[in-house]
Amino acid sequence: MRRKVPAIALITLAAVIFACGCTGTTTTEQAEVQENVVGVLLPLTGDFAESGAASRAAVEVAAGDINDYFASIGSDHRVRLVVEDTATDPAVALEKLKALDAQGIRMVIGPGCSAELEAVRAYADAHGILIVSTMSTAPSLAIPGDNIFRLVSPDTYQADAMAYYLEEEGIAAVVPVWRGDIWGDELRNLTTTAFKAQNGTVYDGVRYTPGQKDYAGTMADLDVQVGKAIAAHGQENVCVYAVTLNEIAPIMTRAAETQNLTGVRWYGCDGNVLLGTLATPGDAARFAAQTNFTGPTFWQQNLAAAHEATFQKIQNRLGRQPDGYSLASYDALWLLTLTGTQTASAETPKLKIALTKVSDTFAGPFCNVVGLNAAGDRSTVHYCFWSIKADGDGYRWVPDAQYDIWVAGTPPVFEAIGA
Structure with missing residues (x-):
């Protein structure tokens, strides 16, 4: 039997020492906030722009939900997204990843199509950047041991x-x-x-x-x-x-x-449906x-009633029906959050171990990963x-x-x- 552990339950079990990216401190009227920055590379223009826009809506909703959760438990941690447009261009995707690297961001959702992921993979490996992809499906990019994890099927x-x-x-x-x-x-x-x-x-x-x-x-x-x-x-x-x-x-x-x-x-x-x-x-x-x-x-199919409201929030923000890539992107931010709670280290090898362990039980609202294969890709279809x-x-x-x-x-x- 597959064991499903809700994301909220997993967060409750973990210490809120969230190290998704670089951290900084800002001051609000209530308290100091520990800001955790996650990079997001998406094709907001170009040939994949519609899917990029859908994924952006989803991760923004996810960030709001995560921050609401942190606030509800009295945590001073918050997540902030740094979103960059790759223009559906592999060369641009690489330049935008380098820009995120310069900011000290170690965890990134994206980029868009497989050609973009192919262009950034070697740089991510060489510079210790962990990438969770929700839009790339080319089988040749299923490479054991690299820093790429993919939540959609090859x-x-x-x-x-x-x-x-x-x-x-x-x-x-x-x-x-x-x-x-x-x-x-x-x-x-x-x-x-x-x-x-x-x-x-x-x-x-x-x-x-x-x-x-x-x-x-x-x-x-x-x-x-x-x-x-x-x-x-x-x-x-x-x-x-x-x-x-x-x-x-x-x-x-x-x-x-x-x-x-x-x-x-x-x-x-999957590139032109929805x-x-x-x-x-x-x-x-x-x-x-x-x-x-x-x-x-x-x-x-058969979205649980408890998650229909989340789906509707994404749809309302986007202004149309979201696609499967965007729903996976929502869950990706939760997965990275849970990964960060498993270790106080921002070292990529430790984050990779944590992400793999978390994925063994992760069941987000839309994307039940329940374990990744040897190449870091999802094993269910x-x-x-x-x-x-x-x-x-x-x-x-x-x-x-x-x-x-x-x-x-x-x-x-x-x-x-x-x-």
């Missing part, structure tokens, strides 16, 4: 879940379009392998460059390949598999102008609903498949199915939602 599992879902949907042929970086290349390749293992057909598809502005040529090439797939397999058995970030909106706007891309189903991934852009009336949302756009994102649907004059995301692996090495549990 894409080997997402690929298996996607292949399983496509088979359930009766898809026989997939034509991918994907972002040409470490994350996009790996997820496309993994999903191709998984789908072919189920006797599915995968066409070459089209790879595009991150930061690309015009997708007319990309969609023209994709349209030709989809036309060939339709001729060979029948329209109802063909789909487009889109491995993208926020650029899914301009991609879909261009796709709507083609001959074949409007007539097949489209499937997505985007507010696709729930906002416009050409992209209309195309997404027309093609029954569906994809998985890290998510655990949770994806919810969401579809974009027309809703009167607007559009909304609707949950379709849940895919879980509760214990590493056991078969997945797949359950339709609302069936």
